[in-house]
Amino acid sequence: MPIPTELVGSLPRPMKLQDAYESYDQGKITFEQLQAEQDAAARDSIERLQETGETIVTDGEQRESSFATYPITDTLAGTGLADNLAGDGQYFAIFDDGHHRQLPRLTGGPFRYKTYASEFVEKNQAIASKPVKQAVIAPSMLMLLHPLEGEIPGYSREQFLDDLCDEVEKDIRQCFAAGAKRVSIDFTEGRLANKNDARNPWTGKDMLQEFIDLNNRVIDRFSPEERKNIGIHTCPGGDCDSVHSMDVPYEKLLSKMFQLNAGYFLIQCASENDKEKVYELCGKYSRDDANGVAQVCFIGVINPLSPEVETPEQVKDALVAAAKHIPVERLGATDDCGFSPFSRDVKPKHGSPDFARDIAMQKIRARVEGARMASEELGV
Numbered sequence: 001m002p003i004p005t006e007l008v009g010s011l012p013r014p015m016k017l018q019d020a021y022e023s024y025d026q027g028k029i030t031f032e033q034l035q036a037e038q039d040a041a042a043r044d045s046i047e048r049l050q051e052t053g054e055t056i057v058t059d060g061e062q063r064e065s066s067f068a069t070y071p072i073t074d075t076l077a078g079t080g081l082a083d084n085l086a087g088d089g090q091y092f093a094i095f096d097d098g099h100h101r102q103l104p105r106l107t108g109g110p111f112r113y114k115t116y117a118s119e120f121v122e123k124n125q126a127i128a129s130k131p132v133k134q135a136v137i138a139p140s141m142l143m144l145l146h147p148l149e150g151e152i153p154g155y156s157r158e159q160f161l162d163d164l165c166d167e168v169e170k171d172i173r174q175c176f177a178a179g180a181k182r183v184s185i186d187f188t189e190g191r192l193a194n195k196n197d198a199r200n201p202w203t204g205k206d207m208l209q210e211f212i213d214l215n216n217r218v219i220d221r222f223s224p225e226e227r228k229n230i231g232i233h234t235c236p237g238g239d240c241d242s243v244h245s246m247d248v249p250y251e252k253l254l255s256k257m258f259q260l261n262a263g264y265f266l267i268q269c270a271s272e273n274d275k276e277k278v279y280e281l282c283g284k285y286s287r288d289d290a291n292g293v294a295q296v297c298f299i300g301v302i303n304p305l306s307p308e309v310e311t312p313e314q315v316k317d318a319l320v321a322a323a324k325h326i327p328v329e330r331l332g333a334t335d336d337c338g339f340s341p342f343s344r345d346v347k348p349k350h351g352s353p354d355f356a357r358d359i360a361m362q363k364i365r366a367r368v369e370g371a372r373m374a375s376e377e378l379g380v
């Protein structure tokens, strides 16, 4: 079987759509008018991805406030926030360029999603002529909605985590029921968990094992057959062309991440200084039997934070090098991250989000072609 290839999920939102989100926040347009812009950008994303040769497509998350907050708020500014949440929660991350992203704060129970990702899958299935994938958020991210210390009166932390796991399971099951071929779980907080950034207290609490155990509580509810198509995405962040945890030694995460009983992993690598080390660690720690499923390592061969377009030859060379450490039947190709995980992202290194969309398509085309060339060279 040729080396499979898959995108993480997001694409930059056209400036017109970003402006529509802002107008909606300001009450200048209705939700229906915002949705019309989202739908137009989603259709454009799917059609252009199909033209690149991408075998499995998404809407580029055009209808989502962000990869992390789509279940609980319509916009990043907090318009349409779900019940029992306030806007002033923990920082999810502080990025290297100084900007930060903040999560809402849980104020009471019960915790329920307002929007399930299957809504997007249903709409995308009606547009796409190729199989559709959907990225969903991990329970380990949303557990940070709970204040780091203390309890919420009348709603124990334990009850919250039970409710959260049920909601994430439902989110994934509904995506498959709506026709998604693959569902990947965004786990960008994994590497950040060892950051020890005093400005962001949760990153100093050694929470990685807790994250992994919580995520497995959900993943283990699925059969091996289902888990073949449930993935995990890891990265050092990718927002406004900046990162949040590239300085955290990757081994701290990679030595533990494959404890997750998922069938495949979308692993940032192209932007690492020492790629060989990443291939080695993935080869060493990924398992050919994770409770009944072999773990496929999709290696990041494209850097979505740089406007420089990789060549198919570079992609091919990276995959051939990776195959020296990772069995080729468990090797895939991906991008280091989504191209714009948050809806508001002007892609500063690219000059504009519209230009960044064009660049993204060129990069994806190079990945698809490079994976084909590597398959040929490796005889698979």
Ligand SMILES: [Zn+2]
Residues within 6 Å of the ligand: 008, 188, 233, 234, 235, 236, 237, 238, 336, 337, 338
């Ligand atoms: Zn990412």
